[in-house]
Amino acid sequence: MERNWAGNLTYRASRIARPRTEAELRELVAGTPRIRALGSRHSFSDVADTPDVLVSLDALPGDVEVAGDRVTVPAATRYGDLAEVLRARGLALPNLASLPHISVAGAVATGTHGSGDRNGCLSTSVAALDVVGADGEPRRVLRGDPEFAGSVVALGALGVVVRVVLDVVPAFDVRQTVYPEVPWPSGMAELDALMSAGYSVSLFTDWTGDHLRQVWVKSTTTAPPADLFGAGPATAPLHMIPTESVDAVTEQLGAPGPWLDRLPHFRMTHKPSSGEELQSEYLVPREAAPEAIARVRAMAGRVSPVLHVTEIRSVAADDLWLSGAHGRDSIAVHFTWRQRPAAVAALLPDLEAALLPLGARPHWGKCFAGTDLASRYPRWSDFGELRRAVDPTGKFDNPFLSRLFGTFG
Ligand SMILES: Cc1cc2nc3c(=O)[nH]c(=O)nc-3n(C[C@H](O)[C@H](O)[C@H](O)COP(=O)(O)OP(=O)(O)OC[C@H]3O[C@@H](n4cnc5c(N)ncnc54)[C@H](O)[C@@H]3O)c2cc1C
Structure with a gap:
């Protein structure tokens, strides 16, 4: 079975699915009782892991598309590859993490950040997400929607993100x-x-x-x-x-x-x-x-x-x-x-x-010991409610989430 980037974690999943079309992905999600999305495997924690099925989007076709001050990015795109497309258009992201090798969806899902007094984490550049939900149906979550602020740093708990729309700025x-x-x-x-x-x-x-x-x-x-x-x-x-x-x-x-x-x-x-x-x-x-x-x-x-x-x-x-x-x-x-x-x-x-x-x-993607963290996030229980609303059967639950949020239900 495959390991994470650092090799400290062997994924326990029974298999890693690699759908080749969005229709195949939707069918897979709809027909699988427990499933988790996997990014570029750079997390040190078991945030992505599951004993059931993992799905990687690295075989899904799709191009980076720029329109005005927004860029639409296939979820598995690595920041380094995205940055080259933006460079060719004279555009930029406001900030990057220490490494360009990580996937956009994985970084966004864990609140990955760089540095800068005026720079928010990379997830703050997200303007919209295209998500395949627990029923296999696509949904778009837009900045301004009531559930948007709960849906970006989502730890893979709310569905499989297929595309991320990001704000861009002029190159600098x-x-x-x-x-x-x-x-x-x-x-x-x-x-x-x-x-x-x-x-x-x-x-x-x-x-x-x-x-x-x-x-x-x-x-x-x-x-x-x-x-x-x-x-x-x-x-x-x-x-x-x-x-x-x-x-x-x-x-x-x-x-x-x-x-x-x-x-x-x-x-x-x-x-x-x-x-x-x-x-x-x-x-x-x-x-x-x-x-x-x-x-x-x-x-x-x-x-x-x-x-x-x-x-x-x-x-x-x-x-x-x-x-x-x-x-x-x-x-x-x-x-x-x-x-x-x-x-x-x-x-x-x-x-x-x-x-x-x-x-x-x-940091959700790195090693930590504590599990009693609810009191430090004012919207913790709102996130639990959002999970139950979009994933009533706990399809995207995993041991990492159970440790933090309790048994799903
Ligand atoms: C050498 C190194 C340097 C690092 N530097 C930094 C740094 O500078 N700043 C920082 O903040 N972090 C840093 N990290 C941590 C890293 O950014 C995070 O662990 C990040 O989540 C890795 O993204 P990934 O694509 O590898 O995600 P994975 O580890 O594969 O998955 C992480 C989470 O994202 C979810 N996910 C992935 N893809 C999808 C999808 N399509 N839909 C829904 N959910 C999805 C998974 O389910 C999981 O919950 C570093 C890590 C390494 C190894």
Whole structure:
């Protein structure tokens, strides 16, 4: 049976169906009692998994179609491929995640995000979704519909998304500048100053010492800062994991270039990150970030030995019911772990004991331990009602959803 990208999860599905037409997909969904959509398999959690049937849309035909300031995208399209189509039209997406390899539907379903004080998660670009429902019938959910905000970050629970309509903007250039050895921000004002140093800013650390390992600043209209709290820009390209090759990272050293060649950290043609890894991430309310950082730093002795690197990003508030940034500007604290599942599993409950009381919400596609999460999402019970309305028999339920929402019904 097939595995996820990191190899930490073997899908338990009895089979992975690959329909070749939309009619075939509709028939499959209508005639299968339990089924889940699978994207590009980049999640570390079992959010996609099921002991029943998985359906991949990577064999479904369909083109990316641009009309005005909207683009219609077949669900399995990878952001890197979509970006090339937009490049040819002089268009762009406002933001991208660290890697261009992931599918649009999978990223949107989990609230995947990049960084930027004014950038919402990638799901906030969604204007409409074409979904095959539990009865096998197609339905279109449009921004403005009452159920729209519950239907975008939907964890595969509301049907199989066939097409996603996204907002696009005029193409823009980005300069990427990396600053090594920047002093840790001492409080909210300094954290704000770092995060606002560019259009999209990422802080990298292993949690030891008085300095961040690197700060990556992606600048658009304003010039990159000459220094960050006295730390000047790097004079050679850097990978955020020092043992990895710089060939994998997108161009740095402040050279201007198209958005799609700078906003992701990793090149489409190369392996992103380490590959030998697990990931976890928690989004905390922005004002709680200094305390969250202090709490993890206090655990450095336990965290660092299991870690490749941490990335800290900012995500703008949105109204999507299950988004990590629902209703609040957020700081996302991410962990790229070494692939040591037992050690990571032992650490996560303590990490969550430190972060969850601050209002942290886990990234749905990454490893987390807590299951009692309802109180941190104001629209949690509305999502449960929406599920029951569109999927009365629990066709799209799976063990991941049962752990969080209870037995379906
Ligand atoms: C190296 C690496 C770097 C990463 N960097 C980032 C990052 O910068 N920011 C970030 O936020 N995350 C990041 N992630 C996490 C990743 O973005 C999420 O796990 C995302 O969900 C992966 O998309 P996917 O297509 O692989 O989805 P999958 O893992 O295949 O599925 C995820 C969910 O989407 C649902 N889904 C997929 N397709 C459909 C569909 N057609 N209809 C309905 N539901 C569907 C599945 O049912 C499942 O619930 C990273 C992951 C890796 C491996």
